[in-house]
Amino acid sequence: MSGVEVACPGLCHKFAFQRMADKRAPVILWFRRDLRLSDNPALQWALASGRAIVPVHIHDDALEDRPLGAASRWWLHGSLESLARDLSGRGSRLILKSGPAAGALVELAAQTGAGALAFNRLYDPGAAEREALVADMLPDLEIERRAAGWLAEPGSVLTGQGAPYRVFTPFAKAMQATLRLPPLSEAPSNLPAPPYWPDSELLDGWGLRPRSPDWSTGFIGEPGEAGVREQLAAFLADGLAAYPVARDAPGDEAGTSRLSPRLRFGEIAPWRALAAARAVAERRPGLSVAASKFAAELAWRDFAAHLLFHFPTMAGANMRPAFDDMEWRDDPAGLAAWKTGMTGYPIVDAGMRQLWETGWMHNRVRMIVASFLVKDLLIDWRVGEAWFWDCLVDADPASNTMNWQWAAGTGVDAAPYFRVFNPTLQGERFDANGAYVRRWVPELAALPDRWIHRPADAPPAVRDAADLVLGRDYPLPIVDHAQARTRALEAWRRLK
DNA sequence: TGAAATGTTGGGGCG
DNA sequence: ACGCCCCAACATTTC
Numbered sequence: 001m002s003g004v005e006v007a008c009p010g011l012c013h014k015f016a017f018q019r020m021a022d023k024r025a026p027v028i029l030w031f032r033r034d035l036r037l038s039d040n041p042a043l044q045w046a047l048a049s050g051r052a053i054v055p056v057h058i059h060d061d062a063l064e065d066r067p068l069g070a071a072s073r074w075w076l077h078g079s080l081e082s083l084a085r086d087l088s089g090r091g092s093r094l095i096l097k098s099g100p101a102a103g104a105l106v107e108l109a110a111q112t113g114a115g116a117l118a119f120n121r122l123y124d125p126g127a128a129e130r131e132a133l134v135a136d137m138l139p140d141l142e143i144e145r146r147a148a149g150w151l152a153e154p155g156s157v158l159t160g161q162g163a164p165y166r167v168f169t170p171f172a173k174a175m176q177a178t179l180r181l182p183p184l185s186e187a188p189s190n191l192p193a194p195p196y197w198p199d200s201e202l203l204d205g206w207g208l209r210p211r212s213p214d215w216s217t218g219f220i221g222e223p224g225e226a227g228v229r230e231q232l233a234a235f236l237a238d239g240l241a242a243y244p245v246a247r248d249a250p251g252d253e254a255g256t257s258r259l260s261p262r263l264r265f266g267e268i269a270p271w272r273a274l275a276a277a278r279a280v281a282e283r284r285p286g287l288s289v290a291a292s293k294f295a296a297e298l299a300w301r302d303f304a305a306h307l308l309f310h311f312p313t314m315a316g317a318n319m320r321p322a323f324d325d326m327e328w329r330d331d332p333a334g335l336a337a338w339k340t341g342m343t344g345y346p347i348v349d350a351g352m353r354q355l356w357e358t359g360w361m362h363n364r365v366r367m368i369v370a371s372f373l374v375k376d377l378l379i380d381w382r383v384g385e386a387w388f389w390d391c392l393v394d395a396d397p398a399s400n401t402m403n404w405q406w407a408a409g410t411g412v413d414a415a416p417y418f419r420v421f422n423p424t425l426q427g428e429r430f431d432a433n434g435a436y437v438r439r440w441v442p443e444l445a446a447l448p449d450r451w452i453h454r455p456a457d458a459p460p461a462v463r464d465a466a467d468l469v470l471g472r473d474y475p476l477p478i479v480d481h482a483q484a485r486t487r488a489l490e491a492w493r494r495l496k
Numbered sequence: 497t498g499a500a501a502t503g504t505t506g507g508g509g510c511g
Numbered sequence: 512a513c514g515c516c517c518c519a520a521c522a523t524t525t526c
Binding site: 363364406416418420421422425426482485 | 497498500
């Protein structure tokens with residue numbers, strides 16, 4: 001035996017040569033946002049190496065990454081539970097460690113006598129530096145980095161001049177033109193175990209899930225790779241045909257894929273979702289348009305990661321610096337009304353309550369509530385972004401900031417400043433029968449369709465019949481939209 | 497991945 | 512019969 005059994009970090013270097021030479025020394029498989037056993041390039045490399053595999057997840061809630069929001073922590077807990085279960089069923093384990101990552105990996109390498117480290121790369125601000133630091137601190141280990149999170153690796157899609165794309169459509173075309181999807185791979189039936197297992201922390205000890213009060217009882221979805229294939233298949237079978245329309249209809253439960261948190265935590269590879277959609281379109285040509293729409297949404301996810309990779313300041317700073325002079329309003333009461341779904345605009349309130357209760361919000365409604373916060377209330381998009389970050393199970397560093405900058409008009413390919421959503425008209429257009437509002441704002445449920453999105457305009461007799469007293473059962477609109485629109489246009493114009 | 501204001505057109509009521 | 516007006520309906524412009 002070589003020095004692999006020595007668990008003392010101080011002695012690592014002494015045995016470095018032996019470990020490098022020993023192809024039997026285990027490989028540490030570092031799980032991060034790739035919590036799956038199928039379609040996992042780092043895992044495939046580890047398996048192909050023939051070494052024993054030590055799977056690990058490192059939790060660092062403050063020192064490195066932006067701390068996860070509460071809803072995302074809830075999802076992460078479930079996803080890790082599922083991954084640990086799947087590993088246990090394959091003769092393996094999931095080792096849990098607290099960060100910072102570099103220190104935890106050095107310790108783990110010493111404890112296991114590992115000879116290699118494999119992981120799938122991330123591309124958030126600082127990710128490359130942290131990965132380089134890990135490599136620096138483990139000079140004796142073979143380091144294998146793979147790409148697993150996006151259709152095209154962020155940074156790999158460039159214009160003819162070698163510059164990053166700033167507009168979605170040309171980006172999507174260029175990505176499409178060069179796209180090479182990896183072959184699909186199933187989870188292995190067995191992962192070779194190391195001679196002995198290092199200590200692991202306890203998942204429950206991380207406190208990722210709320211105790212008292214438990215606000216997660218209404219959360220939707222079963223985290224983990226286990227159910228993701230069925231969910232995808234069900235969506236493609238039942239939802240894809242209606243997707244081009246239904247993805248804009250918040251009242252249609254089956255209208256979206258609901259894959260966002262699963263992609264966020266890597267429970268499914270995006271190329272598997274894309275390949276499955278293409279396969280359906282192949283069998284049923286009538287669905288090819290719908291499949292393309294779905295593919296476009298996946299491409300948006302890639303575009304966001306691509307933008308954040310090239311413009312890391314996007315996470316907190318306006319992409320268009322002219323907006324640094326914007327006079328955002330400080331409006332604690334308005335903000336509180338927005339967060340709690342008490343603005344008096346039914347579609348806005350329905351969305352904010354769905355978010356709070358389920359950890360998810362329909363995409364169309366995300367745009368509506370974002371426009372309302374930024375344009376009607378003139379509150380800084382970063383305030384809304386932070387709320388989404390905390391409340392969404394799918395909160396993604398790239399998508400969240402890109403989309404908020406889009407809504408605020410501060411992004412490079414953003415909605416023009418004069419595009420102000422009218423929450424009443426948006427509600428009437430996309431929730432015409434009021435099903436979404438009735439579900440999430442039950443105090444309005446008895447109003448007829450004609451008035452469900454404009455309760456303040458309803459004749460008194462109609463409100464009486466619905467036993468609805470505005471200001472008592474449901475708030476009056478906290479702003480007059482027409483006035484708020486004018487105010488927003490003036491504020492935006494002052495920037496020019 | 498808008499909405500509102502403004503302009504144009506054409507059918508029909510009416511004197 | 513004819514011109515005038517009203518006003519949807521649609522198109523264009525503006526924010």
